[in-house]
Amino acid sequence: MADSLRSRLPTLLGHPVTIALVVSFGFGGVVIALTGGDPLTAFSEMLTGGFSGNGLRNTLGRSIPIVGMALAFSIAFRAGILNLGGEGQMLLGALTGTMLAITLPGPGVVVVPVAVLGGAVVGAAWGLLPALGQTRLRVPLLITSLLLNYVARAVTSYLVRYPFGEPGAAFASTAAVPETARIPRFEILGSGRISISFLFMLGIVVAAAIAYRRTVFGYETGMMGLSGPFARFGGVDVDRHALVTMALSGGVGGLVGTHLVVGETYRYIDADMIAQAGFAWTGLMVALLAFNRPIPILVAGIFFAGLQIGGFAMERATDVSWQLAQVIQALVIVAVVSRFSVGRKRLRNLEKEEAVAEAEASHVGEV
Amino acid sequence: MTAELELRGITKRFPGVLACDGIDLEAYPGEIHCIVGENGAGKTTLMSILYGLHRPDEGDIRIRGEEVRIDSPLRAIGLGLGMVHQAFKLFPSLSVAENVIFRQEPSRWGRIDRKRASAVVSELAASYGLAVDPDARVEDLPVGVLQRVEILKALYRDASILILDEPTAVLTPQERDRLFEVMRRLRDSGRTILFITHKLPEVMAVADRITVLRGGRAVARLDPATTTPEEISRHMTGRDVVVIRADGSRSEGRPILEVQDLHVAGAHGVAAVAGVSFDVRAGEVVGIAAVAGNGQSELVEAIAGLRPIESGVIRLTGTDITRASVSDRRRAGMSYIPEDRHRVGTAATASVAENMLMGYQRDPALRRGRFLSTEAVDTHAKELSDRYDIRLSGVEVAAGTLSGGNLQRVVLAREMGHEAPLILAEQPTRGVDIGAIEFIHTQLLAARDRGAAILLVSAELSEIQALSNRILVMFEGRIVAELDPASVDEAEIGLHMTGVGGG
Numbered sequence: 001m002a003d004s005l006r007s008r009l010p011t012l013l014g015h016p017v018t019i020a021l022v023v024s025f026g027f028g029g030v031v032i033a034l035t036g037g038d039p040l041t042a043f044s045e046m047l048t049g050g051f052s053g054n055g056l057r058n059t060l061g062r063s064i065p066i067v068g069m070a071l072a073f074s075i076a077f078r079a080g081i082l083n084l085g086g087e088g089q090m091l092l093g094a095l096t097g098t099m100l101a102i103t104l105p106g107p108g109v110v111v112v113p114v115a116v117l118g119g120a121v122v123g124a125a126w127g128l129l130p131a132l133g134q135t136r137l138r139v140p141l142l143i144t145s146l147l148l149n150y151v152a153r154a155v156t157s158y159l160v161r162y163p164f165g166e167p168g169a170a171f172a173s174t175a176a177v178p179e180t181a182r183i184p185r186f187e188i189l190g191s192g193r194i195s196i197s198f199l200f201m202l203g204i205v206v207a208a209a210i211a212y213r214r215t216v217f218g219y220e221t222g223m224m225g226l227s228g229p230f231a232r233f234g235g236v237d238v239d240r241h242a243l244v245t246m247a248l249s250g251g252v253g254g255l256v257g258t259h260l261v262v263g264e265t266y267r268y269i270d271a272d273m274i275a276q277a278g279f280a281w282t283g284l285m286v287a288l289l290a291f292n293r294p295i296p297i298l299v300a301g302i303f304f305a306g307l308q309i310g311g312f313a314m315e316r317a318t319d320v321s322w323q324l325a326q327v328i329q330a331l332v333i334v335a336v337v338s339r340f341s342v343g344r345k346r347l348r349n350l351e352k353e354e355a356v357a358e359a360e361a362s363h364v365g366e367v
Numbered sequence: 368m369t370a371e372l373e374l375r376g377i378t379k380r381f382p383g384v385l386a387c388d389g390i391d392l393e394a395y396p397g398e399i400h401c402i403v404g405e406n407g408a409g410k411t412t413l414m415s416i417l418y419g420l421h422r423p424d425e426g427d428i429r430i431r432g433e434e435v436r437i438d439s440p441l442r443a444i445g446l447g448l449g450m451v452h453q454a455f456k457l458f459p460s461l462s463v464a465e466n467v468i469f470r471q472e473p474s475r476w477g478r479i480d481r482k483r484a485s486a487v488v489s490e491l492a493a494s495y496g497l498a499v500d501p502d503a504r505v506e507d508l509p510v511g512v513l514q515r516v517e518i519l520k521a522l523y524r525d526a527s528i529l530i531l532d533e534p535t536a537v538l539t540p541q542e543r544d545r546l547f548e549v550m551r552r553l554r555d556s557g558r559t560i561l562f563i564t565h566k567l568p569e570v571m572a573v574a575d576r577i578t579v580l581r582g583g584r585a586v587a588r589l590d591p592a593t594t595t596p597e598e599i600s601r602h603m604t605g606r607d608v609v610v611i612r613a614d615g616s617r618s619e620g621r622p623i624l625e626v627q628d629l630h631v632a633g634a635h636g637v638a639a640v641a642g643v644s645f646d647v648r649a650g651e652v653v654g655i656a657a658v659a660g661n662g663q664s665e666l667v668e669a670i671a672g673l674r675p676i677e678s679g680v681i682r683l684t685g686t687d688i689t690r691a692s693v694s695d696r697r698r699a700g701m702s703y704i705p706e707d708r709h710r711v712g713t714a715a716t717a718s719v720a721e722n723m724l725m726g727y728q729r730d731p732a733l734r735r736g737r738f739l740s741t742e743a744v745d746t747h748a749k750e751l752s753d754r755y756d757i758r759l760s761g762v763e764v765a766a767g768t769l770s771g772g773n774l775q776r777v778v779l780a781r782e783m784g785h786e787a788p789l790i791l792a793e794q795p796t797r798g799v800d801i802g803a804i805e806f807i808h809t810q811l812l813a814a815r816d817r818g819a820a821i822l823l824v825s826a827e828l829s830e831i832q833a834l835s836n837r838i839l840v841m842f843e844g845r846i847v848a849e850l851d852p853a854s855v856d857e858a859e860i861g862l863h864m865t866g867v868g869g870g
Binding site for chain 1: 671673692693694695696697703705707710711712713714715716717721724725726728729737738739741
């Protein structure tokens with residue numbers, strides 16, 4: 001199993017990614033040049049802005065929700081379950097964590113863990129809901145998990161406006177989390193202070209890497225994702241695993257949400273959180289890019305965070321819009337994913353290749 | 368006489384493989400030309416080239432004396448080639464008639480004339496003795512009927528050169544004989560039929576000319592009047608093949624699998640299995656013979672725990688497993704070689720080691736503390752591949768890169784390597800080459816001899832007859848006959864399979 005991972009790693013860290021980066025930045029450079037800018041200046045601003053000094057701190061900070069949501073997505077997606085409800089799991093987890101941090105009495109060492117745990121539990125419960133629908137009622141999880149995002153948005157908006165809202169505030173928001181109940185920060189690499197959620201996230205990445213490769217649960221869910229019928233045939237309880245992976249996936253989403261408020265902004269601001277929910281989708285892209293593998297998710301997540309932070313720096317220093325960073329992100333994904341499908345094809349042996357060619361051709365030609 | 372089809376020096380290389388190595392072939396109007404060879408001999412590649420799915424690296428193709436370039440299946444169809452594929456290429460949600468007429472629809476005022484389509488198709492079906500309801504939806508049909516639809520599709524297009532890629536696998540002997548009649552009728556009308564098969568009795572029955580492929584070369588051109596099956600198989604394999612046959616003696620072992628009055632629901636409220644009772648004893652092979660779609664797949668899936676049952680009792684070594692989960696059944700001593708080894712029996716993108724681990728992932732021997740031991744998992748896979756002669760560059764390669772025969776050995780190794788008392792073997796040799804068939808049969812019989820109970824489901828009557836101690840014939844979800852393989856012939860089994868066996 002280790003060997004198989006090692007043999008796949010070059011596909012990931014080796015030339016396909018390099019090619020993808022060259023192609024994406026090359027294309028981005030052409031666009032900048034066409035609009036009369038200087039690509040080299042723009043890119044150097046982007047890289048220094050995203051990966052040095054204060055920018056690095058910002059990048060690592062921003063990587064927490066991106067890597068977190070990518071992990072959340074990958075936990076389910078590895079098992080073949082498309083959890084599109086990351087947004088909702090995150091929002092409800094965030095609000096739960098926030099309210100626990102605000103209302104619970106006691107010292108921070110007790111309040112913060114309870115708040116974080118509460119956020120995770122509610123996120124997990126929200127993830128379990130569509131999973132129960134799928135395993136018990138055969139309602140497709142893909143759809144319900146997505147639609148539940150809107151429910152979560154509406155519920156959190158309502159709660160923040162009325163029962164939990166701070167009276168007299170200019171915009172819908174909770175009160176501030178008291179200083180004692182905030183997730184602590186620490187100095188990182190001499191470039192500023194960052195939430196200890198970052199270390200927590202690293203821990204989850206490592207735990208996931210071990211669990212995926214070395215536990216029965218990791219093996220069984222992985223096989224579920226590669227072939228559901230095969231897993232069922234081998235005695236894997238696919239329904240139970242679907243519930244557990246969705247709970248874990250939603251739970252991580254809830255953790256990320258709680259971090260965003262209790263570790264960053266200290267106030268649950270409705271409009272702000274709905275904007276931050278976009279991290280669920282960036283995370284999804286990162287998970288796709290890293291083929292659900294935890295360490296590559298970490299690398300890709302930090303890289304994407306750096307592109308975004310660097311994009312803002314680039315916009316400040318040059319005339320190039322920060323949205324170019326998003327264009328490059330999208331190009332990287334397209335390049336890597338298309339490269340992957342080409343590589344896959346080469347893997348197949350003669351017989352397989354023929355079958356595929358035949359199937360493809362028959363749709364065009366035959367019949 | 369000009370050859371209808373002439374291939375000269377066809378060569379095709381794939382990375383690392385020379386699939387076709389200068390193959391010459393001539394087929395004339397009004398002949399049934401059999402192309403025989405093991406898997407990997409180049410049959411499929413050659414036919415893919417002919418059908419425009421691959422371009423040859425070297426060589427020419429002539430049709431009716433004219434050199435042609437076949438660069439797409441559409442071009443092939445335009446040149447009068449028709450292909451009945453081994454894997455079905457049908458639209459599941461459309462009716463039989465709609466599938467058959469696709470791209471050549473009879474129309475009235477620009478709309479598809481469904482009534483006429485249905486009439487034309489049912490007439491066509493009737494004239495060739497292929498019983499098909501033209502209005503049935505394809506997804507509701509059993510495999511055996513799908514095959515007939517495929518054949519109808521090619522017949523509807525009135526191809527002058529018809530390629531049949533192992534078309535008889537899912538037919539009863541009677542249906543097969545009817546197909547042969549169809550083929551002879553088509554031949555007599557001046558068409559050319561390329562019949563790809565590895566079943567030598569079929570070759571002897573219909574061939575006008577035989578070309579044997581081995582290792583990408585045409586190694587022999589034979590005339591059925593002057594050759595023997597032994598000679599053909601020698602050319603196919605390059606050696607003499609031992610024909611395996613069970614002794615047929617009745618086992619007196621204790622019952623391992625007991626099935627009592629089992630009912631399993633099928634599609635549309637029709638029972639797929641309607642009250643089946645039987646047992647399989649230690650040290651015997653019980654063969655289930657049935658035309659595809661008569662409940663045998665549902666029966667096996669129900670026993671394996673993959674399909675819910677309506678009523679009945681299943682016991683394994685005396686323990687009631689009727690409601691047990693798949694993993695409990697496996698723990699109680701069941702192993703299962705499923706019909707669909709690509710989708711169910713393996714995960715194509717997982718490594719061989721991961722594939723071999725399935726079902727044993729909770730085995731303490733493969734652990735180190737709380738975690739799976741990578742070394743133990745790899746060693747386990749290596750041992751199994753050595754024991755079952757699986758040729759691999761390493762256990763980390765993806766299972767999907769293995770040939771059909773090797774992949775089936777992976778399944779076999781995993782399912783038989785742990786000496787479970789009950790083995791469910793479903794189509795264990797479908798689509799694998801003669802060498803692998805021989806190996807699989809030997810392994811099954813060895814398992815029987817060490818006392819395993821084996822339930823064998825196969826569409827190959829010769830396989831059922833060769834391996835079984837008892838034969839149960841299923842028809843429309845019931846067991847309609849129990850036969851002694853020593854005292855019945857194929858024709859009699861076939862009659863029972865179509866429900867007309869009587870008593």
